[in-house]
Structures are given as C-alpha cells and as structure tokens.
Amino acid sequence: MTDLPTDPIKPGRLHAAARYGWLALGFFFVALGVIGALLPLMPTTIFLILAAGCFARSSPRLEAWLLDHPRFGPTLRAWRRDRAIPRRAKWLACNGIAAGYVIFLVTAHPRLPLALIVAAAMAACALFILSRPSPAAWSDA
Structure with a gap:
C-alpha cells in the first residue's frame, strides 16, 4: 500500500x-x-x-x-x-436608477408582474443608497 x-x-x-x-x-x-x-x-x-x-x-x-x-x-x-455615500453620489445613483427603469419600461415592454418586480428591486437599491450616511468631512462632495 x-x-x-x-x-x-x-x-x-x-x-x-x-x-x-x-x-x-x-x-x-x-x-x-x-x-x-x-x-x-x-x-x-x-x-x-x-x-x-x-x-x-x-x-x-x-x-x-x-x-x-x-x-x-x-x-x-x-x-x-x-459606510458613507456623498449626497451628490446618492443623487446621481438614484437618478441613474430611475432613468434605467424608464429605459427598461420603454425598451422591454414588460408585463405588469415583471415591471413590479424590477421596480421593487430598484427601489430597494435606491433605499439602501439613501439610508447610508453622508461623509462628515465633505457632505456636499
């Protein structure tokens, strides 16, 4: 062996x-x-x-x-x-999420259940972003 x-x-x-x-x-x-x-x-x-x-x-x-x-x-x-995100970055991210959802709706023409699922997922991402604090040293950056 x-x-x-x-x-x-x-x-x-x-x-x-x-x-x-x-x-x-x-x-x-x-x-x-x-x-x-x-x-x-x-x-x-x-x-x-x-x-x-x-x-x-x-x-x-x-x-x-x-x-x-x-x-x-x-x-x-x-x-x-x-774990902070600057206010400007939050604004850009949420606007990008909204624009992405509009593009999704216009180009994919999803049925209502899929549109709601995607909206919920994107809203959850936006809420996470908005729930993060802004950096103390440069909150307007």
Whole structure:
C-alpha cells in the first residue's frame, strides 16, 4: 500500500493561487469601474469598492493606489471608514436608477408582474443608497 499525501496541494501554492485570483478579480472590477465612469447608466463606485477589497487581499500597493486616487480615493475611504455615500453620489445613483427603469419600461415592454418586480428591486437599491450616511468631512462632495 502506498502512502498518499493527505493534502496534495502545497499551502504556499494555494495561497499564491488565491492571491492571484483576488488580484485578477480586482483588475476586473477596476475595468468595470472605468467602463462605468464612461457610460451614464453603469455604476462606477461599487466596482471600485469591490476592487479595493480584492486588492486588500492581494496587493497592498494597488489598494493604496485606489485609496489615494485623487478622484475616487475620498469616496472609497469614506465608504471604508463610515459606510458613507456623498449626497451628490446618492443623487446621481438614484437618478441613474430611475432613468434605467424608464429605459427598461420603454425598451422591454414588460408585463405588469415583471415591471413590479424590477421596480421593487430598484427601489430597494435606491433605499439602501439613501439610508447610508453622508461623509462628515465633505457632505456636499
């Protein structure tokens, strides 16, 4: 009878694979965030928040780059510190949600049950956004 190893994957390799997976996911979220910055109805900040979380697990240098970014850094730090969303971002997000729903209604012509389900989901997202505090240091940002 041969002795089979109990764990065929070496711990160092597993950690490296997880690190590279988090790194790849972080770059994917940054790409989605860049696309969101260019397209009016696609969000930006949520993807950058996710990217910062992925980089926190894989690359402290890239995490610091995002958190220190002149445009997105203050929003990401406010989210991380207080789970806060600036008033202007709340306004833009809720207007984007409303515009997205109107586009959905006009282009998809959904039946009433689907229209109500989508409306409820979008309203829940808007309520979550509105329920977050505004950052204390720059509440009008």
